[in-house]
Amino acid sequence: MKPSGVRQHAAWLICAALAAAPLYIGPAGPTAALAQSAAHLSSQQLDSLTAPVALYPDALLAQVLMAATFPQDVQSAAAWSKANPKLQGDDAVKAVASQPWDPSVQSLVAFPQVLATMSSRPDWVAQIGNAFLAQPNDVMDSVQRLRAQAQKAGNLKSSEQQKVVVQPASSTTTTQTIVIEPANPQVVYVPTYNPTVVYGTWPYPAYPPVYMPPPPGYAIAAGFVSGLAFGAGVAVANSLWGGFGWGTHDVNINVNRYNNINVNNRINTNGSTANWNRNANVERRQNFNQNLSNANLNGQRNQFRGYDQSRQQAAQTLQNRTGQNMNGNASQRLNDIQHGGTRPGAGGPGANGTQNANRGNEFNNRAQNANRQNDLSNRAQSANRDNALRGAGDGGGARADMQRGQQSREAFQNRGGGARLGGGGGGERHFGRR
Structure with a gap:
């Protein structure tokens, strides 16, 4: 093999190894990386973390970052999505409205590929979630650095699936801002790419980019080798309600879309947009879950009582x-x-x-x-009792009654000769009709 061929082959083996191996921040492995997530991360560490999602459309990326702050909910939602493979888009989000997950997590069931990818790396979900909570401005700046790097490498451009818009520097930012939007607002394509390729030469050897390959069942398109690849688009109307205010480092919520899909957990505001506040979201969701629990309990009580x-x-x-x-x-x-x-x-x-x-x-x-x-x-009963007992205490009356009965028997015997009823001896006597 020629020397140039050997070098190319060796370079390919290195890229393949980086793509296949589970990569973590720092050389000490996952335990040290998780411990580092609680501390302030450098720009190199943040770029390593944001690399696998920095080229997602803005709305999808915003909800991935919000959802990552609820890592346990992400795992539960991924399990639900795997058990319900036929549901995606707005229909899937409506189907989990009663689940006790944050709305940002619920919105991701519209994209089973995204949830399956996040579920395969729970350590990364925890790290990026902690970083987004502790250093939201730095995370957003990291995304912009990587987008500029991918654009410079010629791998980030508008296509049939997405629209890449470059906004010049303004009074609020000294650098240009790169916005990624779906080419069709109603259809969202999830990009798949290898960070070791799409960003060109990686500038931080000590902190290689985290790579999360597509989960089994999701085919890799031909463009994956050289840059971005896209699978089937997902039709959505209200599932993606997040976005970024890049100049102010805000995470924005499209209130109308949010309320249309989260009918049981609405945001009450007069404006069309609101800034994401994790604590407010948690409190609102807790209130909804408590109301739902009380309603279920009352229903069980009524059923027990026969109502x-x-x-x-x-x-x-x-x-x-x-x-x-x-x-x-x-x-x-x-x-x-x-x-x-x-x-x-x-x-x-x-x-x-x-x-x-x-x-x-x-x-x-x-x-x-x-x-x-x-x-x-x-x-009547009292009268009968009185007649039956009348004279019971009168001895003279009782003797007079006995004498009258004796006289009646003697007179009968004198007339009939002591005849028996129905017999002979003193002559037969007939009672009744002659």
């Missing part, structure tokens, strides 16, 4: 027929019956109230008749 729709309908039907409010307690229902359903809420004015009153009177009349019948029955 279902069929029962309420049956109670309402009975109330309309009888004037009784079945939702009240026992004393209230008794009051309804005694007053003909005229208690407020039991009948109502007009014809219905009159009918309920008539029904109530009818119930009262029936109750009174039943009471009178019971009274008569009690009196």
